[in-house]
Amino acid sequence: MVYYVDNxxxxxxxxxxxxxxxxxxxxxxxxxxKRHIENECIHSTRNYECQLCHRRFKQKTHLDRxxxxxxxxxxx
Ligand SMILES: [Zn+2]
Ligand SMILES: [Zn+2]
Numbered sequence: 213m214v215y216y217v218d219n220x221x222x223x224x225x226x227x228x229x230x231x232x233x234x235x236x237x238x239x240x241x242x243x244x245x246k247r248h249i250e251n252e253c254i255h256s257t258r259n260y261e262c263q264l265c266h267r268r269f270k271q272k273t274h275l276d277r278x279x280x281x282x283x284x285x286x287x288x
Contacts, residue, residue, distance in 0.1 A: 218242075 215223040215231060222242055223231040229238035230245035234253050239245040260275040261268045269275040 222246075 214226055215233075216226075218224055220242065222245060223233050225231050225238055229240060230242050231238045232245060232248055232253055234249070237248065237253075239248065260270070260272050262275060262278055264279070267278065269278065
């Protein structure tokens with residue numbers, strides 16, 4: 213698959229869709245792709261979210277530590 217990169221640094225596939233460079237999901241709109249990368253991409257660097265307080269972490273180990281060390285305010 214050949215991708216182009218637009219002026220904002222987003223990948224665009226040959227058929228004109230905006231493509232997530234992490235998981236290769238594609239979207240018709242750049243704003244949708246942006247939302248995907250920031251909030252829901254499974255490979256996003258900020259994807260590790262505490263289910264209790266919704267803090268996000270870059271690494272799974274950070275999230276584990278957050279929960280296990282009971283730093284999480286909502287941990288019970
Ligand atoms: Zn993705
Ligand atoms: Zn938490």
